[in-house]
Amino acid sequence: MSEAKSVFLFGYSGHSYVIIESLLDAGYVIGGYFDFQRAERNPYELEYFGYEGEVDVKTIVGNDLVFPSIGENPIRRKLVDIFEHHRLNQFVAIDPSAQVSKTASLNYSTYIGKNVVVNAQSEIGKGVILNTSCIVEHECEVSDYAHIAPGAVLSGNVYVGTESFVGANAVVRQNVRITSGNVIGAGSVVLSDVEEKGIWVGNKLRKL
Template identity: 70%
Template sequence: MSVSNSVFLFGYSGHAYVIIESLLDAGYQVKGYFDFKAAENNPYGLDYFGYEKEVDVKSIVGNNLVFPSIGDNSIRKNLIGLFEKLHLNQFVAVDSSANVSRTALINPSTYIGKNVIVNGQTKIGKGVILNSGCIIEHECQVSNFVHVAPGAVLCGNVSVGEECFVGANSVVKQNLMISSENVIGAGSVVISHILEKGVWVGSKLRKL
C-alpha cells in the first residue's frame, strides 16, 4: 500500500506554522494535529485529534505521514520514539527554497527550513531542525534531535552531538566537535571544541 501525501502534525504553535507553510508549498495536505490540548489559536483551520498519550494514534493516522512540529529537542525525541514504536510513516520535510546537496544524508522527521543551505557529504540525524537561513557546510555531522537556529553557520567538518541547540546567527569554526546536550547562545562564535556540557555564549565564548 502506498503512503499518502497527507500529514498529521504533533504540536501546533509557532514552529508548526513554519512547517505547515513549507508542507503546503510542497504539495502536502495537512490533515490535522495532536497536542496535549486543542489550540486556542487555529490559523490554518486544522482538526484536533487529541493528545498522543491518550488516544489510539495508530488507528487515527493509518497509512498517512506524521511529523514532529515541536521546537523542544527532548519532546521531539520522545515523539519520534513513539513514531518508531508504532511504525508510523516518517519523512523529511524540506522547504522549496532550501538548497540541499544531492550527497547529503538526511534522516527522517528532520525539517529543513526556508533558504537553508546543506552542502556536500553532510550527515543529518533524525528529528533535526535546520531553521531559516542556516548554513551547514561540507562534511558536517549533525546528530539526532539537534536544533540549528536561524542564520547559524556550521563551517566545514563540524560535528554536533545529540540534543544540542545552536543559537541564531552563531558561527562554529571548521573541524570542531560539540558534545551532546550543549546550548550555544545566539550570536556566539565557537573556535575550539566544546566537550563539557553547558550553556555557552559570546564572541569570546564562555560558559554560563
C-alpha cells in the same frame, strides 16, 4: 509531487506554523494535529485529534505521514520514539527554497527550513531542525534531535551532538566538535571544541 500526501502534525504553535507553510508549499495536505490540548489559536483551521498519549494514534493516522512540529529537542525525541514504536510513516520535510546537496544524508522527522543550505557529504540525523537560512557546510554531522537556529553557520567538518542547540547567527569554525546536550547562544563564535555540557555564549566563548 504528483499526488498530495496527508501529514499529521504533533504540536501546533509557533514552530509548527513555519513547518505547515513549508509543507503546503511543497504540495502536502495537513490532515490535522495532535497535542496535549486543543490549541487556542487555529490559524490554519486544522482538525484536532487529541493527545497522542490518550488516543489510538495508529488507527487515526493509518498509512498517512506524521511529523514532530515541536521546537524543544527532548519533546521531539519522545515523539519520534512514539512514531517508531507504532511504526508510523516518517519523512524528511524540506522547504522548496532549501538547497540540499545530492550527496548529503538526511534522516527522518527532520525539518529543513526556508533558504537553508546543506552542502556536500553532510550527515543530518533524525528529528533535527535546520531552521531558516542556516548553513551546514561540507562534511558536517548534525546528530539526532539537534536544532540549528536561524542564520547559524556550521563551517566544514563540524560535529553537533545529540539534542544540542546552536543559536541564531552563531558561527562554528571548521573541524569543531560540540558534544551532546550543549546550548550555544545566539551570535556566539565557537572556535574550539565544546566538550563540557552547558550553556555557552559570546565571542570569546564562555560558559554561563
